[in-house]
Amino acid sequence: MATIAQMSQSTSQSRPSLAPRQLSTTGGDYDSANPAQVRKYLGTYGLQPPSVESFEVQAQRCLRLLAMKPTPIEKFQYLVHLRATNVHLFYRLLSSNIKELTPLIYTPTVGEACVRWHEIFTQPEGMYLSFHDRGNLRKILDNWPSNVEITVVTDGSRILGLGDLGVNGMGIPVGKLALYTACAGIRPDATLPLTLDLGTNNVALREDPLYMGSRIPKVSVEEEREFLDELMAALTDKWPGIVIQFEDFKNPFPALERYQNTYTMFNDDVQGTGAVIVGGFINAIRASGVPAKDHRAIFLGAGSAGTGVAQQIVEYFIKEGLTPEEARRKFWFVDSNGLVTLDRGDKLAVHKIEFARDDNNGRQYQSLSRLIDFVRPTILMGLSTIGGAFNKDILTKMATLNNRPIIFPLSNPSSKSECTFEEAVLHTEGRCLFASGSPFPSLEYDGKLLTPGQGNNMYVFPGIGLGAILSKTVSITQDMIYASAESLSTSLNKQEVADGWLYPDIRRIREVSVVVTRGVIRTAQKNGVDRAVELRELSDDQLDAYIREKMYDPFNERENVGDAVAQLLATSSGQSGYTNGHSNGLNGITEGVQAAHL
Numbered sequence: 001m002a003t004i005a006q007m008s009q010s011t012s013q014s015r016p017s018l019a020p021r022q023l024s025t026t027g028g029d030y031d032s033a034n035p036a037q038v039r040k041y042l043g044t045y046g047l048q049p050p051s052v053e054s055f056e057v058q059a060q061r062c063l064r065l066l067a068m069k070p071t072p073i074e075k076f077q078y079l080v081h082l083r084a085t086n087v088h089l090f091y092r093l094l095s096s097n098i099k100e101l102t103p104l105i106y107t108p109t110v111g112e113a114c115v116r117w118h119e120i121f122t123q124p125e126g127m128y129l130s131f132h133d134r135g136n137l138r139k140i141l142d143n144w145p146s147n148v149e150i151t152v153v154t155d156g157s158r159i160l161g162l163g164d165l166g167v168n169g170m171g172i173p174v175g176k177l178a179l180y181t182a183c184a185g186i187r188p189d190a191t192l193p194l195t196l197d198l199g200t201n202n203v204a205l206r207e208d209p210l211y212m213g214s215r216i217p218k219v220s221v222e223e224e225r226e227f228l229d230e231l232m233a234a235l236t237d238k239w240p241g242i243v244i245q246f247e248d249f250k251n252p253f254p255a256l257e258r259y260q261n262t263y264t265m266f267n268d269d270v271q272g273t274g275a276v277i278v279g280g281f282i283n284a285i286r287a288s289g290v291p292a293k294d295h296r297a298i299f300l301g302a303g304s305a306g307t308g309v310a311q312q313i314v315e316y317f318i319k320e321g322l323t324p325e326e327a328r329r330k331f332w333f334v335d336s337n338g339l340v341t342l343d344r345g346d347k348l349a350v351h352k353i354e355f356a357r358d359d360n361n362g363r364q365y366q367s368l369s370r371l372i373d374f375v376r377p378t379i380l381m382g383l384s385t386i387g388g389a390f391n392k393d394i395l396t397k398m399a400t401l402n403n404r405p406i407i408f409p410l411s412n413p414s415s416k417s418e419c420t421f422e423e424a425v426l427h428t429e430g431r432c433l434f435a436s437g438s439p440f441p442s443l444e445y446d447g448k449l450l451t452p453g454q455g456n457n458m459y460v461f462p463g464i465g466l467g468a469i470l471s472k473t474v475s476i477t478q479d480m481i482y483a484s485a486e487s488l489s490t491s492l493n494k495q496e497v498a499d500g501w502l503y504p505d506i507r508r509i510r511e512v513s514v515v516v517t518r519g520v521i522r523t524a525q526k527n528g529v530d531r532a533v534e535l536r537e538l539s540d541d542q543l544d545a546y547i548r549e550k551m552y553d554p555f556n557e558r559e560n561v562g563d564a565v566a567q568l569l570a571t572s573s574g575q576s577g578y579t580n581g582h583s584n585g586l587n588g589i590t591e592g593v594q595a596a597h598l
């Protein structure tokens, strides 16, 4: 181990293996919490104000700066800057203020950020692979400066409910991976935000001089498939065992079918959405007082999210004793052409056929209101991208038909939500069981504080990803996805259950992610797809402890100062890290030690 004296003479040439280029997943040398020894070791001594700050002080400054930014997008930009300049402080701040900051780094603000990405861009935060790069993808991956365990990849063709945004879609992989880190403790430098530049059919963007992607129409389905084949092979060759999450593809089904048994991959819009909605749905069914077999669901929107959700609710209904046929017949899907029926006269996409109705007596329902009269649903799900589609008339009908109507307006961002929480509460006299995709504030109704559920994938994908990484799973099975839903439904504490919540408090997300991760690992073991077979021997408590130990903790960050300094600091401070009530444990090092080696 190096001596203190040796370390104090360190120059930037002797720094540990830092990334060759600073990216928002790796930067953090100028953390004002770094004590003098660390600054000397990093070669940053004298290059920043001398004060060694506690997290409380750092957070105070950050939150003040944030408050000074008048609009969500400016707050978003400030947080981008913070992540790029001090990644660990960014995650300390995010994990301590998860409820308040998530809407700024993720939905809804990330939606606006993607729409305006080409205008607000200041620095790259991930990797871009273009159609003209095909044949060279593997080589280009070598440019990425760190070792990757998980990537989120999009082609930007369906960003939230905002349509085709081409490479502007990069905000989504960046935002989702920030949540992987904040919610499940996947190390920031082990994440790769990846955007495929395969052209865009968004003509306005293509013609905008500031647009930063290729100015070509979206490549054909066959061309994209070939590109993805090369990409999947390249990613797994470069980083064996990498977990690949597909996100916001306009038509995700072919890739999911093609790769799910060969690679460690999943599609969050189909599978993560299905899981998170089932997780809250199980609790909503219980709270509704109506047995599973008596429910009927209308889904507005029959795309990847809608059918993904229905497929997993089918699994739940089957577990509740229904036959597969009975379970499928609980759903009435509406898309842009009206009720999805077998006799509608158009060619139905494969994913819609299993839910297409044949009991519509030749009637083609175009209006949601009329369909509600016909079906008398207990459940209304919105995955249509049509903001405001659940209007007063619709919500009132649901309240007339049901004591506890289940209303899930899930389209993102908030502007696309089929209704707001306030509308749902007002028009159902406060009786609805509610969850939305984007967050809405709590409100008081009839003297009671009502809190909306947020049925957002962020409750499950971090645990699915961490479970896949830790179990070193060969593939991500449907059982593992379903396990994430079941685990989520059991993760509410007594108070949350007593308050009638459908989802746990987002502020407990790291603990929830431990439960989800355990469920995913155990199911990988049952399915025999795990390669970390030693984890099979652990009891549940031991496994939880193992998961927690593996989670990156931004309050206890050591890696970027090198093992030698970390050990030295641990022994001289007598403390294990930045924890200790979130104050900077490194402050305990004596001034004498610092002074002696200036």
Ligand SMILES: NC(=O)c1ccc[n+]([C@@H]2O[C@H](COP(=O)([O-])OP(=O)(O)OC[C@H]3O[C@@H](n4cnc5c(N)ncnc54)[C@H](O)[C@@H]3O)[C@@H](O)[C@H]2O)c1
Pocket (backbone or CB within 6 Å): 158, 159, 160, 161, 162, 250, 268, 269, 273, 276, 300, 301, 302, 303, 304, 305, 306, 334, 335, 336, 337, 382, 383, 384, 385, 386, 410, 411, 412, 413, 416, 436, 437, 438, 455, 456, 457
């Ligand atoms: N948990 C979540 O928060 C979550 C997860 C995934 C997706 N989503 C949201 O769900 C929405 C849909 O995502 P997707 O992947 O299914 O998109 P998609 O493009 O695959 O599907 C959209 C569906 O809406 C239908 N639709 C469009 N206009 C309609 C209209 N006027 N009336 C009825 N139906 C109409 C389309 O026909 C299509 O079936 C997006 O807004 C997305 O942000 C939310």
Ligand SMILES: O=C(O)C[C@H](O)C(=O)O
Pocket (backbone or CB within 6 Å): 107, 159, 160, 161, 248, 268, 269, 411, 412, 437, 456, 457
């Ligand atoms: O990104 C989200 O907030 C959820 C989901 O993946 C979506 O596409 O809307």
Ligand SMILES: [Mg+2]
Pocket (backbone or CB within 6 Å): 160, 247, 248, 268, 269
């Ligand atoms: Mg998505």
